Amino acid sequence: MLRSVRIQNFKCLQDTGEVQLEPITVLIGKNDTGKTSFLRALRTAAGVALGGRGQRDGLAELVRRGTQIRNAPALHWHLNWSDPVSYELALRVVGSTEIDIDLERVSPLTEVAGFHFSHASGDTTFVTGDKPPQKSHDRLDMVHLTSRAQNHDTRAGAVVDHLQAISDVIRLVDRPLAETALFLEDLLGEERTKFDALEQALCSAFPDVKGIVLRRRTAPPNTPRKLAFRVSGGEIIDATQMSSGVLAFIALLIEVFRVGEAVPEVLLLDEPENALHPRRLPMLAAHLRRLSDTAQIVLATHSPYFLDLFPPEAVRVFGRKPDGDVVIKNMAELPLVQEWLASGNSLGEMWFNIGEDRLLGLASDEATDSE
Numbered sequence: 001m002l003r004s005v006r007i008q009n010f011k012c013l014q015d016t017g018e019v020q021l022e023p024i025t026v027l028i029g030k031n032d033t034g035k036t037s038f039l040r041a042l043r044t045a046a047g048v049a050l051g052g053r054g055q056r057d058g059l060a061e062l063v064r065r066g067t068q069i070r071n072a073p074a075l076h077w078h079l080n081w082s083d084p085v086s087y088e089l090a091l092r093v094v095g096s097t098e099i100d101i102d103l104e105r106v107s108p109l110t111e112v113a114g115f116h117f118s119h120a121s122g123d124t125t126f127v128t129g130d131k132p133p134q135k136s137h138d139r140l141d142m143v144h145l146t147s148r149a150q151n152h153d154t155r156a157g158a159v160v161d162h163l164q165a166i167s168d169v170i171r172l173v174d175r176p177l178a179e180t181a182l183f184l185e186d187l188l189g190e191e192r193t194k195f196d197a198l199e200q201a202l203c204s205a206f207p208d209v210k211g212i213v214l215r216r217r218t219a220p221p222n223t224p225r226k227l228a229f230r231v232s233g234g235e236i237i238d239a240t241q242m243s244s245g246v247l248a249f250i251a252l253l254i255e256v257f258r259v260g261e262a263v264p265e266v267l268l269l270d271e272p273e274n275a276l277h278p279r280r281l282p283m284l285a286a287h288l289r290r291l292s293d294t295a296q297i298v299l300a301t302h303s304p305y306f307l308d309l310f311p312p313e314a315v316r317v318f319g320r321k322p323d324g325d326v327v328i329k330n331m332a333e334l335p336l337v338q339e340w341l342a343s344g345n346s347l348g349e350m351w352f353n354i355g356e357d358r359l360l361g362l363a364s365d366e367a368t369d370s371e
Contacts, residue, residue, distance in 0.1 A: 001021070001023065001081065001082045001296050002021050002079060002080070002081055002082075002162070002265075002266055002296055003020070003021060003080050003081055003082045004018045004019060004020050004021060004079075004080045005018070005019050005021060005042065005077070005078070005079055005080070006018050006019065006076075006077070006078040007019075007038065007041045007045075007076070007077055007078075008075070008076035008077075009063055009064040009074055009075050009076060010037060010040075010041040010044070010062055010063075010064060010075055010077075011034070011037040011040075011041070011062055011064060012032070012033075012034045012037055012064065012320075012324070012326055013034050013037055013038065013041065013064065013326050014064055014325050014326065015325075016034075016038065016326070016328050017328065018078075018080075019038075019316060019328055020330065021296065021298060022313065022314045023292045023296055023297070024288060024289065024292050024296075024297045024299070024310065024314055025296075025297070025298045025299070025314055025315075025316060026299055026300075026301060026307065026310050026314050026315045026316070027039075027298070027299065027300040027301070027315075027316050027318060028300075028301060028302075028307060028315060028316070028317055028318065028331075028351060028356065029317060029318030029319055029356050030318075030319070030320075030356055032320075033318040033319055033320050033326060033356070034318050034320075034326040034328075035270075035300035035318050036169070036270055036300060038298075038300075038318075038328075039169045039268045039269075039270060039298060039300060040169055041077065042079075042166055042266070042268060042298070043166060043167070043168055043169055043268060044059070044062065045077040045079065045089060045163075046163040046164070046166040048089065048091070049087065049089055049145050049146075049159075049160075049163050050145070050146060050160065050163055050164060057099075059075065059091065059099045060074075060093050060098070060099055062075065063075060063093065074091055074092050074093045074099070074102075075090065075091040075099075076088075076089070076090040076091075077089050077090075079162075081158075081159075081162055083158060085106065085107075085155055085158050085159060085162075086105075086106070086107050087105070087106055087145070087159045087162075087163070088103065088104065088105040088107070089101070089103070089104050089105075090102040090103040090104070101144075104144050104145065106145065106148070106153075106155050106156050106159055144156075145159060145160060145163075146160065162265060165263075165264050165265030165266065166264065166265065166266045166268070167264040167266065167267045167268050168268070169268045169269075169270055170251075170255075170267070170268060170269050170270065171269075171270045171271065171274070172248040172249075172251040172252055172269070172272050172274065172275075173244055173247070173248045173251075173274050173275050175247070175248075175251040175254070177227055177239050177240065177247070178224060180227055180239075180247075180250060180251060180254060181214065181224050181225055181226060181227040181239075182224045183254050183258075184198075184212060184214060184227065184254075185214055185224055185225050187257065187259070188214065190259070191257075191259050194257045194259060195212075195257075197257065198212075198250075198253045198254075198256070198257045199211060199212050201253055201256075201287070202246070202249060202250055202253060204283075205249055205280055205283050206245075206246055206249070208231050208232050209229050209230070209231055209246060210229075210230045210231060210232060210234075211229065211230040212227070212228075212229060212230075212250075213227075213228040213229060213230055213236050214226070214227060214228075215227075215228055226238070226239075227239040229242055229246070243275070244275040245275045245276050245277065245280070247275075248272075248274060248275045248276060249276065249280070249283075249284070252272060252284065252287055252288075253287065255267060255291060255295075256287050256290060256291045263294055263295055264295050265295060265296065266295065266296045266297075266298065267291070267295045267296070267297045267298070268298050268299075269297065269298070269299035269300070270299070270300050271299075271300060271301055271302060271303075272284060272288075272299055272301070273301055273302075273303045273305075273306045278303075278305045281303065281305050281306045281309060282309060284306070285306070285309035285310070303348075304347075304348030304349070304351050304352045305348055306348075307347045307348045307351055308346045308347055308348040310347070311332075312331040312332040312337055312341070312347060313330070313331075313332040315330075315331035315332070315347070316328055316329070316330060316331065317329050317330075317331050317334065317356055317359055317360060318356065319356045319357055319359075319360040319362050320362070321362060322362075327360055327362065329359075329360055331347070331359075334359050334360070336350070336354060336358070336359055337350065337359070340354070
């Protein structure tokens, strides 16, 4: 499990500090307070670490505006898993747009294996097994992590496995129908019992839906089947004619019922409640809890109804200081939260009535009331 993350100078995130993560972590905050940037930063770190120089193209535009980048890291990530193993990557801008590695570290540098690269010295320190640390002056034109993993560096290999299993940032309402149909076709052919369970879960959430239909296409050959649904009365409706709520929910169920290597280790979701009626949010939360048995989930939401379905310990509150810096706090540690809950109110009510700024101590009562 990804235990904590620290992100510096990524878009609006100057320095998140060490943000602790849970099996399900819920991010709340106003628009433009960094929730989606936080999700995207996790995915970007994985892509850069695994892809080398080719994945660094265009990163300069993600550097936080106003960042002092001369002779200092422009982008900085620190990801800490519970193995224990951690990965630190810092990039710097060379010239106007090119990104290069400033520092890269897999730690701890003892026990089994690890390495530490510093651009300042140009040295890489390697530790393997019980051997003493060794320095190399060979500068690899790629991220060292992948190279070390290929050379059977145990800790580097563990980090590569973790990073490969971080999902893209997923908006359930945006999942392409062709991708959904292809997954369902594969599940039907390989794991029929899981397909049946997925179908039953969908029909339970939407009683008017009576089943999933995968229509064969006649041309061209080997084309994936077309997704449709059987509804009350026996009529078969093409997926393009179904409500966005049905399509968003089946997109979630795809994540729940994934099998084998397709299961992500960390699933990043942006506003999964979109297009769903508030009464269906408990079903959404129940499926997420089921999914969290096999995958860690980090999600951003704008729904106070959805927030009610999670404990305060799982919630991270995002806000902005007057100077624009982003603040991220554990909701369970905020003074007003326990007072509010002790009065019999829910998290959603508190969030709606008090607001993030007052919870975080960034606004007075009068300022909050006037919003």
